[in-house]
Amino acid sequence: EDQVTQSPEALRLQEGESSSLNCSYTVSGLRGLFWYRQDPGKGPEFLFTLYSAGEEKEKERLKATLTKKESFLHITAPKPEDSATYLCAVRNAGGTSYGKLTFGQGTILTVHP
Amino acid sequence: NAGVTQTPKFQVLKTGQSMTLQCAQDMNHNSMYWYRQDPGMGLRLIYYSASEGTTDKGEVPNGYNVSRLNKREFSLRLESAAPSQTSVYFCASRDFNSGNTIYFGEGSWLTVV
Numbered sequence: 483e484d485q486v487t488q489s490p491e492a493l494r495l496q497e498g499e500s501s502s503l504n505c506s507y508t509v510s511g512l513r514g515l516f517w518y519r520q521d522p523g524k525g526p527e528f529l530f531t532l533y534s535a536g537e538e539k540e541k542e543r544l545k546a547t548l549t550k551k552e553s554f555l556h557i558t559a560p561k562p563e564d565s566a567t568y569l570c571a572v573r574n575a576g577g578t579s580y581g582k583l584t585f586g587q588g589t590i591l592t593v594h595p
Numbered sequence: 596n597a598g599v600t601q602t603p604k605f606q607v608l609k610t611g612q613s614m615t616l617q618c619a620q621d622m623n624h625n626s627m628y629w630y631r632q633d634p635g636m637g638l639r640l641i642y643y644s645a646s647e648g649t650t651d652k653g654e655v656p657n658g659y660n661v662s663r664l665n666k667r668e669f670s671l672r673l674e675s676a677a678p679s680q681t682s683v684y685f686c687a688s689r690d691f692n693s694g695n696t697i698y699f700g701e702g703s704w705l706t707v708v
Binding site for chain 1: 599628635636637638639640643653685695696697698699700701702
């Protein structure tokens with residue numbers, strides 16, 4: 483069974499204080515690791531997809547990296563508008579749940595001015 | 596471009612009542628999904644439709660039925676609502692042409708009393 487564990491559950495940062503969120507996973511044949519951002523009262527918003535160990539993707543102050551067992555979402559010099567819940571999900575190689583994503587429980591990021 | 600649209604946004608039901616959540620996507624995606632999100636549980640797949648005319652159970656299908664009305668629309672029905680179905684429901688669709696990314700709607704908040 484695929485499993486995704488995110489840590490920490492909650493993270494408070496001062497504006498400009500860089501940090502990283504962790505996503506550990508076990509999956510039977512990784513076919514993509516996905517990062518989403520979710521604002522309160524909204525649906526998850528797609529950020530990145532990573533497919534193989536060593537791959538990196540960047541968008542503004544966010545950088546996602548992938549190893550064989552975990553992914554990190556690095557936030558450089560965060561701003562208050564980066565406050566949100568960040569979700570990690572994996573897709574496995576096959577099985578009956580076609581295209582199914584297995585999600586972690588998320589990390590709630592709060593950036594104080 | 597509206598993306599994935601869900602209705603209603605909010606709904607309160609009495610135990611035993613029935614209702615249907617509607618979902619439509621305008622991105623010409625083949626696959627569509629219904630997830631529920633509960634505190635501490637993350638996003639869990641209820642049902643999915645790999646393509647028009649097909650539907651399959653996800654992780655937590657009990658108490659729900661779905662209909663893939665056409666390529667655009669995928670509805671979720673609660674035949675006899677129970678308090679355990681109080682949750683936030685998200686419809687999503689999958690883009691095969693852009694890294695198999697899954698895009699989510701804004702959510703439907705359902706309370707069963």
